[in-house]
Amino acid sequence: MTRITVKVDGSSFTDEVEPRTLLVHYLREQLGKTGTVVGCDTGNCGSCTVHLDGRSIKSCSLLAVQADGHEVTTIEGLGSNGQLHPMQQAFHENHALQCGYCTPGMIMQSIDLLADNPDPSEDDVRLGIEGNLCRCTGYQNIVKAVRAAAAAGGAQ
Amino acid sequence: MIPAPFEYFAPATIDEALGLLREHSDAKVLAGGQSLMPALRLRLAAPDTIVDLGKIDELRGVRDDGDVLVIGAMTPHSVVQASPAVNEHARLISLATATVGDPQIRHRGTFGGSLAHADPAADLPAVAVALDASFVIAGTQGRRTVSAADFFQGVFSTALGEDELLVEVRVPKYTGWGAHYEKFNRVAQAWSIVSVAAAVRLDGDSIAEARVALGNMGSTPVRATAVEEALVGRPATADAVREAAARAADGTSPVTDLNGDADYRRHLATVLTRRAVLAAAGTA
Helix, strand or coil: CCCEEECCCCCCEEEEEEEEEHEEEEEEEHHHCCCCCCCCCCCCCCEEEEEECCCEEEHCCHHHHCCCEEEEEEEEHHHEEECCCCHHHHHHHHCCCCCCCCHHHHHHHHHHHHHHHHCCHHHHHHHHCCCCCCCCCHHHHHHHHHHHHHHHHCCC | CCCCCCCCEECHHHHHHHHHHHHCCCEEEEECCCHHHHHHHHCCCCCEEEEEECHHHHHHCEEEEEEEEEEECEEEEEHHHCCCCHHHHHHHHHHHHHHCCCHHHHHHHHEEHHHHCCCCCCCHHHHHHHHHEEEEEEEEEEEEEEEHHEEEECEECCCCCCCEEEEEEEEEECCCCEEEEEECCCCCCCCCCCEEEEEEEEECCCCEEEEEEEEEECCCCCCHHHHHHHCCCCCCCCHHHHHCCCCCCCCCCCCCCCCCCHHHHHHHHHHHHHHHHHHHHHHH
């Protein structure tokens, strides 16, 4: 077992973990943060996307021990005081989800995208969410939602 | 699946990492992990020991060293991609790096990790060969430098010894050269069936120097010297470039697999080389 200290969604956690524990399993099973989901388990689908030190990563492709000393933000850390994050609000208003399984990862990646490019074109959005798969929506409303969030100043 | 159990070390210095590699003969080096983690989870790899380079700060960053750019092995793709120095002096690297994986993978995956992994279908090995990069390798006996052409030795196989580390890559500056990276694959995120890395320097309307290398046309990247020689001194016109690019597959022995047979790859190499060289000349 290896001792790690990680800040997750604003709170600091110190835990003993087996080195082979994936970050996503640590978040879900040890911290109970089941908002982040496991989709493909092969690094392709992006549904487990979280932020590590403010940048998007796939939490199935990182060991929990690699997050030692770093800061993680999950979908559960976005809203505040019962208020949705502007990106969550835009997904809600634009019907950017059907089954919802890809949504946590889509939202985390879309926020990362706006951090680099606050006013993305439709093509920029499609390229920016290249690493996130959705099998319901055909992506149309997801792209619409990301651009709506950008227009509403969702980059902050 | 979760990986098989292993012993984990996260050294803070290169020397400490080299010591661990010497002590643990079955150790696997973890850089960004974007190729290793899937392999561990599928249990295609099950090393006894993992040596994580993530805490070694001296392996990260891009620096200017006179005629050469030095890229630390643990520099994430996203940092390389955003580097103004790389964009100015080795634009081919910026362009190819922007096509690696997807944004999340580029945040974690590293320049050196991708090169040391030596996947024949990867993007950066052909770029390193095209640009004549040098690989600085640290071992317990000290450091040695290996050319890109000698670094790649086979499928997933390089000049790195088991107790050695790739610490940095030195890239000569190609300031003012045009560049283009062209790859062909079926769907987003798929590996290249064939890729072409091209850089050209123009003198007026004609091509003064050219660097062209092919990815996935063999077990290692292939420098298309016949194309380079045929381009030099010629005008950068569609006809001249087409004629030179027709030699792209000379001397190659690409594999036949589910993505395409060898003949298809040889044909693709000529088409992609023509596109890459023309596009590179257009930006020079």
